Amino acid sequence: MLRDHSRRLDPLVANHQWWSWLPPPPDSMPFLPILGLAAFASAFSLRVVDPMLNILAADLQVSLQQVALLASAFTLPYAAMQLFFGPIGDAVGKVRLIRFNLSMLAVGLALSAVATGDGMLLVVRAFSGAFAGGIIPVVLAAVGDRVPFEKRAEALSRVLLALVLGQLGGSALAGVIAEYAGWRPVFWCAFAVALAAALAAIFGLTEERTAQPLSFRASLGRYALVLGNPLSKKIYAIVALEGALIFGAFPLTAPLLVSHGLGDAKEAGLALGTFAVGGAFYTFAVSALVRRLGLHGMVRAGAAAGGFLLMAIATGPSLFLLVPLFGLAGFAFYMIHNVMQILATELAPEARGSGMALFASSFFLGQGLGAIVQAQVAGLIGPATTFLMAGIGMVLVSIPAGMLPPRTGKVQPPPPL
Numbered sequence: 001m002l003r004d005h006s007r008r009l010d011p012l013v014a015n016h017q018w019w020s021w022l023p024p025p026p027d028s029m030p031f032l033p034i035l036g037l038a039a040f041a042s043a044f045s046l047r048v049v050d051p052m053l054n055i056l057a058a059d060l061q062v063s064l065q066q067v068a069l070l071a072s073a074f075t076l077p078y079a080a081m082q083l084f085f086g087p088i089g090d091a092v093g094k095v096r097l098i099r100f101n102l103s104m105l106a107v108g109l110a111l112s113a114v115a116t117g118d119g120m121l122l123v124v125r126a127f128s129g130a131f132a133g134g135i136i137p138v139v140l141a142a143v144g145d146r147v148p149f150e151k152r153a154e155a156l157s158r159v160l161l162a163l164v165l166g167q168l169g170g171s172a173l174a175g176v177i178a179e180y181a182g183w184r185p186v187f188w189c190a191f192a193v194a195l196a197a198a199l200a201a202i203f204g205l206t207e208e209r210t211a212q213p214l215s216f217r218a219s220l221g222r223y224a225l226v227l228g229n230p231l232s233k234k235i236y237a238i239v240a241l242e243g244a245l246i247f248g249a250f251p252l253t254a255p256l257l258v259s260h261g262l263g264d265a266k267e268a269g270l271a272l273g274t275f276a277v278g279g280a281f282y283t284f285a286v287s288a289l290v291r292r293l294g295l296h297g298m299v300r301a302g303a304a305a306g307g308f309l310l311m312a313i314a315t316g317p318s319l320f321l322l323v324p325l326f327g328l329a330g331f332a333f334y335m336i337h338n339v340m341q342i343l344a345t346e347l348a349p350e351a352r353g354s355g356m357a358l359f360a361s362s363f364f365l366g367q368g369l370g371a372i373v374q375a376q377v378a379g380l381i382g383p384a385t386t387f388l389m390a391g392i393g394m395v396l397v398s399i400p401a402g403m404l405p406p407r408t409g410k411v412q413p414p415p416p417l
Contacts, residue, residue: 031142034200034201034204036159037162037201038135038136038139038200038201039139039162040197041102041135041166041193042166043136043167043170044193045105045128045132046132046167046170047167047171047250048186048187048189049074049251050250051178051253051268052174052178053070053251053254055179056121070121070125072369072371072372073122073125074129076369077129078368079360079366080133080365082133082137082357082358083361085101085138086357086361087218087223089134090141090351090352090354094138094142095201095205098134098139098205101131102201103198104131105131108128108132109191112124113188137356137361138357140360141352141353141356143345145352156342156345157286160283160334160338161280163279164280164283165276167275167276168280170190171272171275172276174269175267179264179265179266179269222348222350222351222354223358225348225354226355227358235340235347238336238340238400238401239366240365244373245391245393246310246333246390249374250275250371251374251375252375253268253272255383256316256384257319259383262316271322272326275327275333277330278327281327285331289335295339299340300398302337303332303402305332306336306394307393307394307398308391308395309329310387311392314385314387344359377389
């Protein structure tokens with residue numbers, strides 16, 4: 001049962017030294033800091049556009065609805081390409097794929113910084129998102145390969161901390177830099193981060209498996225193995241909905257603040273960065289949450305709390321109150337998302353790269369489609385009402401999330417391919 005999983009993880013999280021994000025001892029998990037840097041770079045590049053939509057719209061002389069497509073231009077290819085990268089990582093090696101995709105992400109971010117117009121920026125954002133899609137899910141799968149289940153919560157929490165710090169850096173720095181120096185230096189900053197991660201992966205990680213032939217039939221077999229677990233479809237549906245409702249609303253943060261007279265890009269970056277801070281605090285509190293709520297209770301409480309917090313954000317009470325509301329929303333979001341993440345690593349251990357690719361693809365596909373839909377809805381009813389509707393949606397998600405099947409289930413491997 002899900003509560004059984006929480007009991008398995010409880011001794012781990014109770015004894016975990018959460019303050020030790022810096023590189024662990026050589027005899028422990030020396031690959032984690034580099035994998036964390038790779039996740040940081042991907043998350044950093046993903047979030048840089050959200051707080052500066054108004055600045056981009058003014059500089060490129062396009063509407064807010066048009067420039068909002070830049071968020072989806074990154075997240076939709078990010079989601080779709082993971083369906084290809086998952087089996088590729090299982091076949092040719094996850095470290096090789098991480099190195100290649102980080103390098104291509106750096107190229108895409110450099111091209112974003114020198115884009116000459118809205119059309120070019122849209123294309124290179126899509127290029128960047130496509131290769132960024134092969135980083136975080138492959139990193140998570142690599143952790144699953146190298147770390148036994150009884151230690152996986154500890155390892156994944158460190159990667160999660162790097163990820164939320166990347167979101168914090170991408171959101172907060174982008175808002176401040178764009179406010180004072182324009183949007184191009186934001187992309188140059190993201191390029192430097194991606195390049196550093198690529199060099200660290202090239203010189204600091206070793207591939208632990210020999211490359212295997214990559215075949216379309218074998219790839220389909222891996223996906224069939226994952227989807228043969230009855231829990232997989234429910235997990236993927238929930239992460240798609242949380243991505244659409246929460247992260248799909250993020251590009252509307254600056255318009256929401258403007259509509260309430262609370263600021264623009266700088267303040268939006270501060271609010272979105274605080275969301276990531278809430279996620280970081282979650283990694284420190286997870287041991288107590290598992291003991292008190294269990295994984296099952298964390299999923300239900302996180303979804304409901306996230307929904308009510310989005311509704312509170314929609315009212316725009318004041319910047320002083322709105323910023324901590326974003327932080328609490330980040331804490332609530334990771335309560336549900338991290339549990340889904342842990343369970344997804346065990347859907348099909350024989351095809352973990354493919355399983356995590358489907359997981360991340362569902363999440364970011366939800367984000368991309370959610371950003372498009374919510375931008376259009378906001379043009380009709382305003383950003384505040386759109387945030388309110390997203391919050392109601394998250395409260396409704398807590399119902400099926402709290403009714404997840406009690407076991408991950410066992411599936412038989414497919415015939416040899």
